[in-house]
Amino acid sequence: MTSSTAKPGQDLESLKKTVATLSALLTQLQTTTASSDPSKTTDLNALHLAHDTASLIRAHSTKLSLLIINKPFTPSAINTVLRELIAGPLPGLASAIETCNGAKYTEAMSKELQWRAQKVFVELGALVSAIPLDGQILSDDRKNGTGATPGKGSLAATGVLWEACDAVMELKTTGISGLMIKKAEQYRDLVKDALEELKEWGEEESDSEDEDEDSESDGEADEAQDAIDKMFGSQRHIPSDDPEKIRDRLESSKKRLQLVILMFGAVIKRRLKTLPALPHPELPAELKAKSPEDPGIVSCLDEVLKVMKKIPDITDELATAFYELDGPEIDKRMDECFFNGFAAAELLVLNWEGQKDEFTTWASKFQVAMKKGW
Known part of the structure; x- marks a missing residue:
């Protein structure tokens, strides 16, 4: 009887330690940057590595999400998922960031992968923080984010994490050329928008034709209107x-x-x-x-x-x-x-x-x- 009750308690304590370790690791990984040492070259493709590790993180997050909302609550199973993340996918994604240096992959891709991968670390941290450490599965409120406790709920957190993983995985398909094209198109579209605004502005008529008719208007009122125009950026x-x-x-x-x-x-x-x-x-x-x-x-x-x-x-x-x-x-x-x-x-x-x-x-x-x- 004593041994049967001790085992779940030990598993829960072990889970608490693993959660603490993983949380600390995720905080540390959020500061990972590309290596600035050109001598650290490798034949490993950083974008392929990022894709594979993000795919594993996505799969593990799915398991984790299900384990914390379905009975019976099994700390040992959750512990296994977390330890697998610590042992492989997370260091692997950090390695992809370090490998994706600007000299080989362009500064644009290096920064893009770093930004997207850090989003994965942040969102995984949010899901890990939702793990119940009281030995019970999450309540419906904590699962759906409908209770008084602030937060988006574990299901929503899982969805956001999936999106972050997908964004990292997408870079393998997009490639450096695709990223460059995407950014160039974004810059071009911004210039297009500015041109359209200037065209519309140029077609608007000036109010100067009405100035003679309004010459007898109160000077103080004009000054007040000028102040309002400046305040609200009137063109x-x-x-x-x-x-x-x-x-x-x-x-x-x-x-x-x-x-x-x-x-x-x-x-x-x-x-x-x-x-x-x-x-x-x-x-x-x-x-x-x-x-x-x-x-x-x-x-x-x-x-x-x-x-x-x-x-x-x-x-x-x-x-x-x-x-x-x-x-x-x-x-x-x-x-x-x-x-x-x-x-x-x-x-x-x-x-x-x-x-x-x-x-x-x-x-x-x-x-x-x-x-x-x-």
């Missing part, structure tokens, strides 16, 4: 006399923003979709014949992405300058925006084999078109 419109030539600047900017959007599309089609397999354990034959050294594809991609990322931010600042009818600021932001467009095209002017092609010719025409009329 000003191009006056009919347009002394600052804002309309001319707007038309020029719209044409060039359209060219920048075309540049994004050309880069995606002619460069990002034609990337050689990355990371490449061995250089493609046509490149290896020229030099055994890496031709700088990875560093080029990172540089191009940095330049492209700047363009939507500058475009937003350009739009703000138009709304404020600030001629000098418009000129400044236009120069910055189009300089970065030039830079992106110039970085990719040759194909990945170092040869001229259709994009090379297009890039030259693009640069000429951007200079016209400005």
Whole structure:
């Protein structure tokens, strides 16, 4: 009798210790970063490793989720699942993060995997914290998140963890090329949005025609309205006399923003979709014949992405300058925006084999078109 009651008690105490160990490990793993030591190279594919370990974490989380809500409550079974996580998948995912260094996988992919994997560690920690340590399965409220206790419930926590694991696993299929394409498309779409807003703003009529009729209005009321406009960011419109030539600047900017959007599309089609397999354990034959050294594809991609990322931010600042009818600021932001467009095209002017092609010719025409009329 004594031994039969002692065993469940021992299992529960063991479970408590394992939960504490796992929680501490997850906190530690959330700070894992890619190795900055270029000498630590391995033939292991970090994205494949991340996929496989995230898949195992997902499967183990499913088991764990079922064990904590179904009778009988078995601490030993839960303990086994947690120890398996500690022994294999979790260190494996951390190893994938460390292996996915920027020099081989691009800084963009390195940061993306790190961010997605850390999300897995965080959400697994949330599920582990839901494990009941009182020897009873979770109540319906704690399972569904419907009780007075704050939290989303174990079922919802499991679902969020599944999504985090799926996001990590997705990177294997997406690959470096796919990630670059996705980011370039996001930046292009932001520029498109800014262009559409500027078009709509340019079509709105100024209220200046009504100023003569309102000339007898109370001055204090006008000042109050100006203050309200500034407070709520009300946009000003191009006056009919347009002394600052804002309309001319707007038309020029719209044409060039359209060219920048075309540049994004050309880069995606002619460069990002034609990337050689990355990371490449061995250089493609046509490149290896020229030099055994890496031709700088990875560093080029990172540089191009940095330049492209700047363009939507500058475009937003350009739009703000138009709304404020600030001629000098418009000129400044236009120069910055189009300089970065030039830079992106110039970085990719040759194909990945170092040869001229259709994009090379297009890039030259693009640069000429951007200079016209400005």
